Amino acid sequence: MKHKKTTVNLLSMKQRPDESIRAFVSRFNKESLGIKDLDEATAHMTMSNGLIDMDLIKDLAQKPTKNMAKLLERCNEFVNMAEVLQARKMTESKLEKKRSVTDDRKDEKRTRTDSRAKRSDRARSPEYTPLNTSRKEILMQIQDDGYIRRPRPMQAGSFRNPNKYCLFHKDTDHNTEDCYQLKREIEELIKVGHLKQYINIKGGREDRGS
Ligand SMILES: [Zn+2]
Numbered sequence: 267m268k269h270k271k272t273t274v275n276l277l278s279m280k281q282r283p284d285e286s287i288r289a290f291v292s293r294f295n296k297e298s299l300g301i302k303d304l305d306e307a308t309a310h311m312t313m314s315n316g317l318i319d320m321d322l323i324k325d326l327a328q329k330p331t332k333n334m335a336k337l338l339e340r341c342n343e344f345v346n347m348a349e350v351l352q353a354r355k356m357t358e359s360k361l362e363k364k365r366s367v368t369d370d371r372k373d374e375k376r377t378r379t380d381s382r383a384k385r386s387d388r389a390r391s392p393e394y395t396p397l398n399t400s401r402k403e404i405l406m407q408i409q410d411d412g413y414i415r416r417p418r419p420m421q422a423g424s425f426r427n428p429n430k431y432c433l434f435h436k437d438t439d440h441n442t443e444d445c446y447q448l449k450r451e452i453e454e455l456i457k458v459g460h461l462k463q464y465i466n467i468k469g470g471r472e473d474r475g476s
Contacts, residue, residue: 271300273308280316287319288457291341295459310334317341338458339413346454350418394449395456396466402442404452404464405434413460417447 276297281290294313298304310333317323322344331337397404408414417435420426426439434448442448455461 271297273301273303273305275301276309276312279312281318283318286345287317287322287341288345290316291338292457295338295457299459306334310337313337319344335413338460342454342458343415346415394453397452397464398466399464400443401445401448401452402433404461405442405448408461414451414455417445417451 276294279294279297281287285293291313294316298309310331313334314326314331314337317326322341325344326337326340331340405414420435420437420439426437428438430441430444431438432440432445432448433442434445434451452461452464456465
C-alpha cells in the first residue's frame with residue numbers, strides 16, 4: 267500500500283454501469299475494510315449515493331436506512347429478491363412445458379427434474395467460503411441477530427424425506443448441513459462483511475496483523 271487509505275478514498279466510489287449491486291457492495295466493503303477510523307455515517311451515505319439501480323434507489327428512498335448494517339441488509343434482500351423472482355420465472359416456464367406432458371409417470375419426472383435443479387444449483391455456486399464451524403452451528407448462533415433472512419418455504423407437494431430435518435427451513439426433506447439456501451445465505455452474509463469469525467482462514471491460523 268502506497269499510503270494509508272482514508273474515508274476520502276471511499277467518497278469517489280460509485281457502482282459502475284456494468285457492475286452488479288452485489289459486486290459493487292463487495293468492492294465497497296473491501297475498500298472500506300482497508301480504512302482505519304472509518305466514519306460510518308459517511309460510508310453509509312456514500313454507498314447509498316453510489317448505487318445506480320433505479321428500483322433499489324426508489325426502494326431506499328421510500329424507506330431510508332439508518333446505518334451501514336441496515337443498508338447492507340437491504341441491498342442483500344433486494345438482490346436476493348431479484349434472484350428469487352428470476353428463479354421463479356424460470357421454474358414457471360419449465361412447469362408450463364411439463365404441464366403439456368401427459369400425467370402418467372408424473373412423479374418420476376418430477377423427481378428427476380428436482381435432482382437436476384439441485385445439480386444446477388450446485389453448479390451455479392460451486393465456491394463457498396471455507397468455514398471453521400458447521401453451518402448448523404452458525405445458524406444457531408446468528409438466527410436471533412436479525413440479519414439472516416428466513417428461507418423461502420419449500421415447494422408444496424414435492425417428495426420430502428421425513429427422516430431429514432433442516433433447522434433453517436424448519437421442515438423435513440434435507441439436513442441443515444446440506445441446505446443450499448442456507449449455504450447461499452451464509453455466503454451472502456460473508457460477502458457483505460458479516461460472519462468474519464466463522465471464515466476458515468487458510469491453514470487455520472489467524473495471524474493477519476491489524
Ligand atoms: Zn433447508
